Every structure is written in structure tokens, then in C-alpha cells.
Amino acid sequence: xxxxxxxxxxxxxxxxxxxxxxxxPISNHLYFYWYRQILGQKVEFLVSFYNNEIxxxxxxxxxxxxxxxxxxxNFTLKIRSTKLEDSAMYFCASSARGRGSGANVLTxxxxxxxxxx
Amino acid sequence: GExxxxxxxxxxxxxxxxxxxxCAYSNSASDYFIWYKQExxxxxxxxxxxxxxMDKRQxxxxxxxxxxxxxxxxxQIAATQPGDSAVYFCAEDTDKLIFGTGTRLQVFx
Numbered sequence: 001x002x003x004x005x006x007x008x009x010x011x012x013x014x015x016x017x018x019x020x021x022x023x024x025p026i027s028n029h030l031y032f033y034w035y036r037q038i039l040g041q042k043v044e045f046l047v048s049f050y051n052n053e054i055x056x057x058x059x060x061x062x063x064x065x066x067x068x069x070x071x072x073x074n075f076t077l078k079i080r081s082t083k084l085e086d087s088a089m090y091f092c093a094s095s096a097r098g099r100g101s102g103a104n105v106l107t108x109x110x111x112x113x114x115x116x117x
Numbered sequence: 118g119e120x121x122x123x124x125x126x127x128x129x130x131x132x133x134x135x136x137x138x139x140c141a142y143s144n145s146a147s148d149y150f151i152w153y154k155q156e157x158x159x160x161x162x163x164x165x166x167x168x169x170x171m172d173k174r175q176x177x178x179x180x181x182x183x184x185x186x187x188x189x190x191x192x193q194i195a196a197t198q199p200g201d202s203a204v205y206f207c208a209e210d211t212d213k214l215i216f217g218t219g220t221r222l223q224v225f226x
Contacts, residue, residue: 004160043216058213
């Protein structure tokens, strides 16, 4: 069964450092997403991406965050200068289609745990 | 609106019993409603969806009921197994998936 893969599974970084989290979405999917989950809290939407541009972003996704699809397979989330409160599990997801043609079912990766010290 | 909510934060059931997880939604314009589960240490996983013009849909051991009059969804799991232990989320089908806090299902022997 196709899956979304994420690397690294766990990253520890010092506050103020840049972090890049990588994702390989399902190959025929066109819509890509990042979510985060702070320990013990709900899964929060960060950003959606389609056709090489951001479709929508939440208020969490400030100027410290950026996303990129550098090639035909990878989708990355960059945090420019990490803060302690960025410590969370970050989930990448992809879907085959957006609204208007069936339910927009997202397939999630296993997540990348980011620990900021 | 993006509000999805769960009636109970935790549900404990005995293995073999049926589970019912409830959810309220606010956006009547959603075309679909979707249930996800999240097992410990994993990402959310799709379970089943239901189109807004339906009131019931059955999957393998799961049934989703939709009551548009009171904006209520429920997920029924038949013969609950230990592997069903997870946090369950309902979600409205929008361009971005908005999760509520979820209901934690605990299955005990």
C-alpha cells in the first residue's frame, strides 16, 4: 500500500537553529500538507500546498516557516530559527484531489519528532 | 466554520463490545464528513467517510451515522478489539482538514 514517508523520525536541535523536515508524498498525489501535534494536544493544520504554491496556511505558519517542493518527489518544511515551542511531532500528508470530486482523504506519514533544546 | 467537537474525551469499552463515538459539527455546507484514528506514536489514519446526502454508511466493522438535523455524527465499531485502541477524530471535508480534540478509545480485556 502506498505510504507517505518522513525523515528524520526524530531530530534534536538547539534553539535558533534551522531545521528541515522532509517528506515523500504518495507519487500520484497532487495536494500536500503539513500538520503538527504538540505532545498531548490535538493535531493542528499548518499549511497546504498545490501546484507549487501555498494554498492555505494557518496563523501558526508564520515567517519562520516555509515549504518547498524542490523536485518531483520531496516536500519539505523548513523552520528558519527554531524556538522551544516548536517542539512537536510534525506530520506530512498528501491527497489525490481537493474538494469537488469525492472526499478529500489525506494520507499521513508517521511523523517527525522535533525537540528544541 | 471549522468547529468539530467530541462529546466525550475518553471512552472505555470491554473487548468484544460495540463502541459508539460521537461528534458534533458546525459547517452544514460540508460535502463529506470523515473519521480518522490515531494510534499512539503514529499519524492519523483514514477510517471511513460519508457523503452529506447519506445518513448511514457501513464499512468493515464500522458504521457511520449522520444526523444533519442536529449536526451530529457517530462512529460505531462492532466487536471492539484491542487494536482499535486509539484517538478518534471526526473532520469536515474542507480544503484543509481540521481536527477536534478527539475521543480516546480504550479497550480492556
